[in-house]
Amino acid sequence: MSNVTLEPRRDGGKGADTRATILARALDLASVDGLEGLTIGRLASELGMSKSGVFAHFGSKQELQLATVAAAAERFRIAVIEPALRAPDGALRLRAMAAAYLDHLEGNDYSGGCFWAATSAEYDDRPGPVREAIAAALDAWLGELERQARLAGAADPGRFAFELYAVVMGANSRFRMSGDRAVFGYAREAIERRLGELPT
Amino acid sequence: MSNVTLEPRRDGGKGADTRATILARALDLASVDGLEGLTIGRLASELGMSKSGVFAHFGSKQELQLATVAAAAERFRIAVIEPALRAPDGALRLRAMAAAYLDHLEGNDYSGGCFWAATSAEYDDRPGPVREAIAAALDAWLGELERQARLAGAADPGRFAFELYAVVMGANSRFRMSGDRAVFGYAREAIERRLGELPT
DNA sequence: CGAATAAACGAACGTTCGTGCTTTTTTGTA
DNA sequence: TACAAAAAAGCACGAACGTTCGTTTATTCG
Numbered sequence: 001m002s003n004v005t006l007e008p009r010r011d012g013g014k015g016a017d018t019r020a021t022i023l024a025r026a027l028d029l030a031s032v033d034g035l036e037g038l039t040i041g042r043l044a045s046e047l048g049m050s051k052s053g054v055f056a057h058f059g060s061k062q063e064l065q066l067a068t069v070a071a072a073a074e075r076f077r078i079a080v081i082e083p084a085l086r087a088p089d090g091a092l093r094l095r096a097m098a099a100a101y102l103d104h105l106e107g108n109d110y111s112g113g114c115f116w117a118a119t120s121a122e123y124d125d126r127p128g129p130v131r132e133a134i135a136a137a138l139d140a141w142l143g144e145l146e147r148q149a150r151l152a153g154a155a156d157p158g159r160f161a162f163e164l165y166a167v168v169m170g171a172n173s174r175f176r177m178s179g180d181r182a183v184f185g186y187a188r189e190a191i192e193r194r195l196g197e198l199p200t
Numbered sequence: 201m202s203n204v205t206l207e208p209r210r211d212g213g214k215g216a217d218t219r220a221t222i223l224a225r226a227l228d229l230a231s232v233d234g235l236e237g238l239t240i241g242r243l244a245s246e247l248g249m250s251k252s253g254v255f256a257h258f259g260s261k262q263e264l265q266l267a268t269v270a271a272a273a274e275r276f277r278i279a280v281i282e283p284a285l286r287a288p289d290g291a292l293r294l295r296a297m298a299a300a301y302l303d304h305l306e307g308n309d310y311s312g313g314c315f316w317a318a319t320s321a322e323y324d325d326r327p328g329p330v331r332e333a334i335a336a337a338l339d340a341w342l343g344e345l346e347r348q349a350r351l352a353g354a355a356d357p358g359r360f361a362f363e364l365y366a367v368v369m370g371a372n373s374r375f376r377m378s379g380d381r382a383v384f385g386y387a388r389e390a391i392e393r394r395l396g397e398l399p400t
Numbered sequence: 401c402g403a404a405t406a407a408a409c410g411a412a413c414g415t416t417c418g419t420g421c422t423t424t425t426t427t428g429t430a
Numbered sequence: 431t432a433c434a435a436a437a438a439a440g441c442a443c444g445a446a447c448g449t450t451c452g453t454t455t456a457t458t459c460g
Contacts, residue, residue, distance in 0.1 A: 016405065036237060120373060124312075159389070239416080241417070
């Protein structure tokens with residue numbers, strides 16, 4: 001009766017693998033239908049599991065949403081941050097970050113586009129822990145852009161970071177809606193132009 | 201028994217007023233919760249109506265969504281397009297359109313931000329008539345930007361239109377998430393800079 | 401091997417969803 | 431003022447939602 005385990009362990013057991021499998025699928029579903037449209041029943045049926053089996057890993061839908069946000073942040077770190085770290089601080093790092101991001105977006109035909117574009121639009125008017133988690137991830141990204149812009153000698157790093165962010169997100173938005181790949185070219189050229197304006 | 205009217209009339213009767221009232225509220229709700237999160241029950245209770253009373257005006261949820269998109273397009277026309285028409289074609293018109301849009305976004309503290317930003321992110325992976333309606337509205341907006349950019353003598357009007365779009369939408373996105381009004385200044389300055397690069 | 405615990409299952413709950421059918425109230429007009 | 435049409439309400443439905451519960455199957459470990 002004592003020490004009742006309500007949720008699977010999050011460490012080495014079999015549960016950790018299942019949890020990772022669930023979150024990988026949750027990430028794809030949420031990129032398409034949003035974190036609110038993500039349902040435990042759908043998730044379970046796509047995984048060949050029972051609703052309660054999936055549910056037990058998180059204890060509530062909100063915890064599932066928060067775990068999905070964390071998984072998205074980790075995937076973003078691997079797909080975008082990590083590759084860009086090989087470039088030196090400053091303008092070259094900025095170029096590498098933007099390029100990795102755009103490549104990631106352009107290559108993601110299969111899944112539902114940028115997780116952060118979808119979920120930030122979904123939660124920008126929905127207070128609560130999920131919104132805060134998304135906002136923190138975006139602030140971290142913008143903050144890193146700003147930090148690198150400062151190292152690159154930008155006159156107004158905050159402004160510089162905003163412009164990079166806007167162009168990348170704009171390309172994702174337009175590509176998703178129109179299917180026109182030309183927007184990635186527009187975005188890359190705009191970024192190059194801005195980078196070229198930095199002090200040498 | 202013959203000629204049964206399933207939906208209220210869309211013309212001069214009282215039904216037209218009610219329909220407009222419903223759509224006005226639907227627009228606000230959809231700006232916050234999206235067109236999928238918009239529910240007939242919630243709409244009815246906020247309006248002090250019955251679910252079936254609201255439902256009868258549209259016949260299906262999808263029709264309600266399509267009518268809401270149309271209402272959003274009309275509001276956008278009044279708030280952004282119309283005021284900008286007083287400026288002459290070309291660069292001045294572009295400046296007026298962007299300014300009206302940014303003012304509209306910055307002044308919309310009460311409601312849920314840009315309807316088009318919210319719904320395009322929501323439907324970019326959801327095929328169907330609603331997506332097509334949203335895409336058509338966005339294409340019309342981008343097309344008008346491009347047309348004016350061409351009249352202003354831009355070397356690549358499509359690229360020019362994309363950059364304006366990205367900066368305005370980026371400002372909306374960042375403001376909604378961070379609450380930082382400085383992004384509107386960033387956006388206005390970026391637009392002025394691009395307009396200044398046009399041939400005189 | 402056997403006991404303990406982790407993991408997944410299946411059924412049910414109360415609620416809300418969109419939608420259909422019927423009835424009542426309101427509106428416009430002859 | 432009477433009456434037909436329009437508008438709104440009432441009621442019910444099947445499905446899906448998140449969640450809880452008790453039970454069963456897998457896994458781990460002494």
